[in-house]
Amino acid sequence: DGGITQSPKYLFRKEGQNVTLSCEQNLNHDAMYWYRQDPGQGLRLIYYSQIVNDFQKGDIAEGYSVSREKKESFPLTVTSAQKNPTAFYLCASSIKDTRPNSPLHFGNGTRLTVT
């Protein structure tokens, strides 16, 4: 079955350490996205990528970095510069479309806890 795989499901890190969250898709989608979810806040966009080797900042990119070396993969690094990294992180993908109404397909998320 096609889908998006995020790993690990739970991640614990000490403050000051960088950590990388994995996101892999086999849907052959061109576009991929990272969202951060906090209780009662909805989803906020961190980064997105429409094509390999290209990506754009979302609303809350500070303290995060991404790469898009392969179509299937869009890893997110949470750096020590991110002031409040504890959150639920969701990766998504979509067909690249000429109109902004293609639905997003989501992974099951990674819950990051930094102490």
Add this chain to the structure above:
Amino acid sequence: AQSVTQLDSHVSVSEGTPVLLRCNYSSSYSPSLFWYVQHPNKGLQLLLKYTSAATLVKGINGFEAEFKKSETSFHLTKPSAHMSDAAEYFCVVSGGDGNYGGSQGNLIFGKGTKLSVKP
């Protein structure tokens, strides 16, 4: 600019009774609107979408939503709640600013409505 407001952070219904989750939007352009559902510790799943075709949109699991331009609303309904409907629901509007660059980076999420279903 686009915005979306989910009017209730929490809705509680009894099994077998109707569900109404309210969503108002603001958009300078003809918007695309979506409802997504999220079960605990899972990703979001698309329930339905409106893209300027029929104003009454039917989705999965018996849900439907009606686009009302005069009221700038896109409320989600279901005639009879089931225990498995207990989840968080998100209303989403596309940031249609006329630049159809193909990116979903302009999607704006509501803060979510948590639906509880009592037996």
